[in-house]
Amino acid sequence: MLMLLKRGGLAAGLAMLATTGAVAQSYPTRPVAITVPFAAGGPTDVVARTIADAMTRAMPGASVIVENVAGAGGTIGITKIARASPDGYSLLIHHIGMSTAPALYRKLQFDPLKDFEYIGLINDVPMTMLVKNGFPPNNLKELVPYLKANAGKVSFANAGIGSASHLCGLMFMSAIEVDLTTVPYKGTAPAMTDLIGGQVDMLCDQTTNTTQQIKGGKVKALAVTSPKRLETLKDLPTMTESGLPGFTVGIWHAMYAPKGTPKPVIDKLVATLQAALKDPAVVRRHSELGAEVVSTDRATPDALQKHLTAEIARWSPIIKKAGVYAD
């Protein structure tokens, strides 16, 4: 009886393997949707659309599209993918916020370390500190005393709790010991529209959303958050040069699938992501926007899992100490 059961189990296992193998071979047979947990037109969206186009080119017969599921600092979109069918047709591209959400949200509907299959890291992206045109300070040295004198009147936009713009703002306010009024948006695309329109005063956002606006003179950039100046924005000093030594924030994007997505499908997605990261259009777009794609050894499930685990451990005490949270 035991033998029969074992044999039955083995046969069922082999049949399942054969099915998943066959599924992976024919995968994808319909469009693959990447969820971006922020508004269209923003920095995460720009990265995801560039990658989706390159994945479409790299996977014969495939069509990879982007869906924006914005709100609550990205947690609505992440939850959608945590609960999606694990069939390879629902993926997620998200940034550093995946590692800060567990400390920031008291009622999180997903676990970054349990509810996902990891595909790989995508890029590293610096940020820039911006103010609206016409805002009196012209550099960080002038900005700090201005904010101390006008704290109650200055508004700082972000993409919701746990977004990179929120983290950058928190770090900035804590570094200069001033509390500003924060204004949450569904992404930094709408925040940028309001900064250009003069409805908000400040924004710290990724270069993938800010480079063109800075070059076009639509906003005033005061500093870059990378350790060194950027080739693309050579005249912009670092935060360290501007009087805030050690103030560096860099963000990273990565790709995920729901837990249980078959391994052969994940393997195919890893190979496709790695091909996309070598696509000349992806490399060029990143360097035009001051960002950098990761090397192939970082675009793997293993490297992403290690990075995410380390980032959660790095951010949790910082966030707990800051006493910031959301329900």
Ligand code: ASP
């Ligand atoms: N990445 C942006 C942020 O975290 C949001 C966005 O992509 O729209 O602020």
